[in-house]
Amino acid sequence: MNPFQYVRPSKQQAAIDAVAKDPTAKFIAGGTNLVDLMKRGVMTPHKLVDINRLPLNKIEQQNNSLRIGALALNSAVAEDRQVREKQPLLALALNAGASPQLRNMATVGGNMLQRTRCAYFYDTTMPCNKRQPGTGCGALEGVNRMHAIFGFSDKCIAVHPSDMSVALVALDAVVQVSGPKGNRSIPFADFHRLPGNTPEKDTNLEPGELITAVDVPDGPFTKHVHYQKVRERASYAFALLSVAAALDIDGSNNIKAARLAMGGVAHKPWRLTAAEQALVGKPATEETFRQAAAVAMQGAKAFKYNAYKLKLGPNAIVQALKTAAAA
Template identity: 50%
Template sequence: MKPFTLDRPESAADAVRAVAADPTAVYLAGGTNLVDHLKLGVAAPDRIVDVKTLTSAEIREHDGELVIGAGVRNSDLAADSRVRERYPVLAEALLSGASAQLRNMATTGGNPLQRTRCSYFQDVTTPCNKRSPGAGCSALGGATRYHAILGASEHCVATHPSDMAVALLALDARVHVLGPAGDRVVPFADLHRLPGDRPDRDTVLGHGDLITEITLPAASWARRSRYRKVRDRASYAFALVSVAAGVSLVDGVLDDVRVALGGVAHQPWRAYRAEEVLRGQRPSVELFRAAADAELADARPLDGVDGGNAFKIPLTRRTLAAVLRDLTADPTAEEPGR
């Protein structure tokens, strides 16, 4: 591990100034991703700025919405009664991620910013455009079981690893950011990037930008929401495919719906095409299949030495249908007609 300077500033504003002034500096919160990268040599900053105690660790109400401080631990967020009751998809996503020990460390601000677990990205002896732009993508023609079927490019086929981020995307969350130019709010749907020709840039955040809070809007469909994760083993494994969805039913019709996918793209993937097919329709197996087919129309599986990832297309289709079936199976949970 390369030696570095550890700073502990007194405020979030001081932390932002410290990182903005040093092109090699990075933030440290829970450290569940960064520390791994320091050990592997993937990250080699000259300066680490500790922000563990500089952002709020509280969950509060504001105008009917839930505001989550960036310092809130994943385990505390998953256990919060308001989250479990009003945003069950988020609680389920958090509890499906990592292990209890890691959830006790990982933070709300850091979790969505974790980097891909692509084995080539984590192996500094192999070429990787995400780690070193222009080096090439070792995954192409290599082991691709965990890689993208949507939104990939010739420069990168890696997937985003966060379960929490998939749920936040489905919930239309908003991200509050403190940066060198001041405060701003970024819709969660705009936070992450597809790889294009710059796979080294995971998000739209600039150097020195610090997430301070995440807001969850009040929405009836959020109460009726689920997260399902398909993985190789029952725990401590990243998603092959995951689905976060929320629906509201009025008189047996899907009045509103939100769907997001994980394990299929460089970013948490909002299934806008599927939502369009579903909205205003009566639930049925045929409808769920049509929604999945619409979303997966542009899916491009990869060949690989491990058999490739073509299996993700039917797996995504079945998983999405299963979640929607679960969410629409109980008519007693419908909202009253309007």
């Protein structure tokens, strides 16, 4: 690990200024991803700005949204009464991620910013446009069984690893950030980026901007929800593919509203808006769910080793919807 400077400001503006003035500086909270990347030489910041002293860990109702501070621990959010009652899909997704030990350290903001687990990104001897732009994408012709089937480019086919973010994009969350130019709100669907020609850019944050909170709007999705995570082992494994499903079903078993998103399939959490629209007004039956799954998979394209996702994807969507409907 390269030597670095460590500072621990107690004021939010001081933390923002410290990162804004140094292009090599990084915010650090739980460090469950960043420290690992530093040990492997994937990231080499010259300065770490510890933000744990900032008062950004509250979970509270504000107007018509539940505001979750960026420093709230994943375990605390998953166990919070308000979250479990108002946003149970988020609690399910958080409990599906990582191990209890990591959830006790990882923060909401850090979870959103975690970087891909692509083996070519982590291996500094291999080409990777995300780690070193212009060197190529080793996964394109390499071992790509974990990789994207939507939204990729010839520069990068890596996927975003967060479970929490899949639920947040489905729930129309809004990210609150503060930076050198002031405060702004970013719809969660616009927070992460597709790779395009700049796969090294994971998000639309500007230099020096700090995530302060995530707002999850109140909605009808408090009962019929499910987070389906398909992985190679039951604990502490990243998703081969995941589905966040939420339904609002009336007394006649018809779907009034729906939310669907997938993880493990794209460079960002993948919202399935067309499939949601295909569900609305239909009965909550397996036939309806299979029709929506077919819509969801339109445009998917596989590589040599991840063609199984083309079959796994619609099956996981149907199973997630069936489980949500039965809840």
